[in-house]
Amino acid sequence: MSDLTQRKEEILEAVFTEREAGRDGIGDVLLAASRELTAGAAPVDLEALAKDGLATLSDGRVALTADGEKRARDIVRRHRLTERLFRDLLDVGERVMEEQACALEHILSVEATDSVCTLLGHPPTCPHGKPIPPGPCCGAYQKTLRPLVxxxxxxxxxxxxxxxxxxxxxxxxxxxxxxxxxxxxxxxxxxxxxxxxxxxxxxxxxxxxxxxxxxxxxxxxxxx
Missing domain, CATH: 2.30.30.90 (Ferrous iron transport protein A (FeoA))
Known part of the structure; x- marks a missing residue:
């Protein structure tokens, strides 16, 4: 599991997903993060990421460092794989799917994430059509688990x-x-x-x- 706090992981995820949508402004990122955080997000949250070497702030924009990119990518991968798990195999509704994905993205280990990915047949996209970042298991020739999909x-x-x-x-x-x-x-x-x-x-x-x-x-x- 990540050694980051859940709050920092949510901010990292917001930076990653906003960039996917073509937005890297500090205001856009904070607005996206605030939708997931009960207390909302503030500039100090991005400053904390910068202090940890996970992001850089310049001219009102935010960018991920190499370490921040890896961490954010892993968080997004866990979230989108969990969405697939609950939607495709457990047949739950949109609300429950999102709640569980938001919870499990912070606690799944690397091994558990790869197992979920393998069981799902290494899906390329989440239920909303967004790309799922591939992991090492996606290129492995030998699988320890038989895919269910x-x-x-x-x-x-x-x-x-x-x-x-x-x-x-x-x-x-x-x-x-x-x-x-x-x-x-x-x-x-x-x-x-x-x-x-x-x-x-x-x-x-x-x-x-x-x-x-x-x-x-x-x-x-x-x-x-």
């Missing part, structure tokens, strides 16, 4: 699964798949991998390009 290319031929999430490179792909009934929650059966992927959704058989198939993540379910 896998990309369609690694799914067992002839098996039945439920689509957990889709991470398309292009937004219009999601619309085209939705028109075919290929959406999160749909039950599918994988019939073929080559030359194209062939799946059955309801009573419809659909052929998918390998690149698109690689963007679909599935959890095994028992056939009815």
């Amino acid at each position: 896998t990309g369609l290319p690694a799914f067992t031929l002839g098996a039945t699964g439920r689509i957990v999430f889709i991470a398309p490179k292009f937004h219009d792909r999601m619309d085209r798949l939705a028109a075919l009934g290929v959406i999160p929650g749909s039950t599918i059966r994988l019939h073929q991998r080559s030359p194209s992927f062939v799946i059955e959704v309801g009573e419809t058989t659909i052929a998918l390009d390998p690149e698109i198939a690689g963007e679909i993540y599935v959890k095994p379910v028992e056939a009815r």
Whole structure:
């Protein structure tokens, strides 16, 4: 676990997520952090990060140092993986998902985080479509745990699964798949991998390009 206080971790997370949105102003960061902190955030919080060597402040803007970047990245990774865990495997609602993610991002160990990531099949995005920073486990060839969620290319031929999430490179792909009934929650059966992927959704058989198939993540379910 991190040796930072929960408050400092929230501020670091705010710097990271605001930068993702293209904002690095001190006011923007403090406003974002205040949404998560009961007592709100103040300039002194950013000054504390700067004193710890985690951020730099200049001309009304804030930037992360190398150490701050690593720490913030790890916090965001834990938060977004936990969101996936509670949404995709435990089927909880948005409010509970966020509450649990906010709590667990401060206490998950590195080992537990990698285990969650592996169980989820190393998802590239959170339920809101934001990127999940990858960890060392994402590039490992040998896994100690069998993923509960896998990309369609690694799914067992002839098996039945439920689509957990889709991470398309292009937004219009999601619309085209939705028109075919290929959406999160749909039950599918994988019939073929080559030359194209062939799946059955309801009573419809659909052929998918390998690149698109690689963007679909599935959890095994028992056939009815």
